[in-house]
Amino acid sequence: MNKMRIILLIGDSTLAPYTGPLEAEGFAVQHLFPGASEPSTGSPDAVVMDLSSAAEDPRARRYLEAASDGETPAVITLLPSAGLQTVDPASIRDDFLLNGATAEELCARVRRALYQRHGVDTRNTLKHGDLVMDLANYTVHIAGRPVELTYKEYELLRFLATNRGRVFTREILLSKVWGYDFYGGARTVDVHIRRLRAKIEDRHTPFIETVRNVGYRFRTS
Numbered sequence: 282m283n284k285m286r287i288i289l290l291i292g293d294s295t296l297a298p299y300t301g302p303l304e305a306e307g308f309a310v311q312h313l314f315p316g317a318s319e320p321s322t323g324s325p326d327a328v329v330m331d332l333s334s335a336a337e338d339p340r341a342r343r344y345l346e347a348a349s350d351g352e353t354p355a356v357i358t359l360l361p362s363a364g365l366q367t368v369d370p371a372s373i374r375d376d377f378l379l380n381g382a383t384a385e386e387l388c389a390r391v392r393r394a395l396y397q398r399h400g401v402d403t404r405n406t407l408k409h410g411d412l413v414m415d416l417a418n419y420t421v422h423i424a425g426r427p428v429e430l431t432y433k434e435y436e437l438l439r440f441l442a443t444n445r446g447r448v449f450t451r452e453i454l455l456s457k458v459w460g461y462d463f464y465g466g467a468r469t470v471d472v473h474i475r476r477l478r479a480k481i482e483d484r485h486t487p488f489i490e491t492v493r494n495v496g497y498r499f500r501t502s
Contacts, residue, residue, distance in 0.1 A: 288391060289313060289354070291341045292331025299329070302384035303391070313340065327355040327391050332372055333380065345374055355394035407442055412481060412488060414442060421481070428480050433458065437473050441489060441499040450496040
């Protein structure tokens, strides 16, 4: 089943006109009004916050101040069209628009922010060189050739590829991919990395890099 990307709107009713166009793009849209309880249906992939009505909302500040990595949502800030010179630079993280921007422009910025953050387009397809992962259908292709992976090999590749450039220790990979209740040792990660490399890499196209005495990361280039 296709994993729907979740977009969280933080602000008052001025954001309502964006809901329909975002849903038409295939996103699941949640609207968090100032003072309302935060939705509990899953972590958002991107946050659109209206600075005029959500500047003091602690949830908005939390997203703005979170580490900018593959596990946190992209943040797009809607700024007041007047008085830009007084806007705190800390209110802008991934991208910004002026209030009154068209829905088409907002959708384009959301798609761009998602791709830059996660390397995944709105069709849930991740591309890196000759590697193509269809995250909706759990398939992997190298230069158009299908690659058969076990479930854990696929999940390990997906986690690394959607967090490109970040180094993860074996212990973190065990907890993220195998789960906290897995009792196997770090050697399990090494074995799966070796099998992955044998299936998706050759000496000209390395995707996974070993960081000596630390762990592994998915290459950014």
